[in-house]
Amino acid sequence: xxxxxxxxxxxxxxxxxxxxxxxxxxxxxxxxxxxxxxxxxxxxxxxxxxxxxxxxxxxxxxxxxxxxxxxxxxxxxxxxxxxxxxxxxxxxxxxxxxxxxxxxxxxxxxxxxxxxxxxxxxxxxxxxxxxxxxxxxxxxxxxxxxxxxxxxxxxxxxxxxxxxxxxxxxxxxxxxxxxxxxxxxxxxx
Numbered sequence: 001x002x003x004x005x006x007x008x009x010x011x012x013x014x015x016x017x018x019x020x021x022x023x024x025x026x027x028x029x030x031x032x033x034x035x036x037x038x039x040x041x042x043x044x045x046x047x048x049x050x051x052x053x054x055x056x057x058x059x060x061x062x063x064x065x066x067x068x069x070x071x072x073x074x075x076x077x078x079x080x081x082x083x084x085x086x087x088x089x090x091x092x093x094x095x096x097x098x099x100x101x102x103x104x105x106x107x108x109x110x111x112x113x114x115x116x117x118x119x120x121x122x123x124x125x126x127x128x129x130x131x132x133x134x135x136x137x138x139x140x141x142x143x144x145x146x147x148x149x150x151x152x153x154x155x156x157x158x159x160x161x162x163x164x165x166x167x168x169x170x171x172x173x174x175x176x177x178x179x180x181x182x183x184x185x186x187x188x189x
Contacts, residue, residue: 018081
């Protein structure tokens with residue numbers, strides 16, 4: 001990406017997804033009004049991807065407690081998502097929408113499209129209720145992500161959003177002290 005997408009509004013999109021045993025329509029409007037995680041991965045029926053999606057599925061209830069919806073996205077079709085969901089025990093646990101992006105539009109909107117491969121990078125985006133991107137994480141293809149760390153980051157983003165004037169230091173955990181940036185702190189940390 002040439003320009004950071006942090007604090008920018010998500011771009012419009014319309015897509016089909018596999019969710020709760022049926023095909024549904026999903027658009028950028030569905031990501032507004034609540035916290036969302038858009039979780040891009042390269043492809044269905046691969047190796048690292050099911051471990052990541054399984055990890056998200058295992059932690060999904062915790063995201064839901066925070067009012068966060070997860071949307072997984074790959075350049076596969078919604079039909080392929082259904083086939084994977086129906087044949088993999090790990091993917092069968094998923095209770096969140098699996099968005100198909102066969103044209104790559106959504107992947108391009110978020111700057112994670114690998115043009116020469118027609119696949120998405122391992123990109124994670126946390127979007128606030130106003131539709132603005134608050135967190136971006138992009139991993140190389142062979143490096144899986146950690147849902148518990150993502151939960152920690154979401155909690156930090158939600159805390160900062162609801163506590164103007166405070167920031168969360170490195171390794172911040174829910175309930176830990178935060179910082180209030182001021183002249184008094186300069187050079188003291």
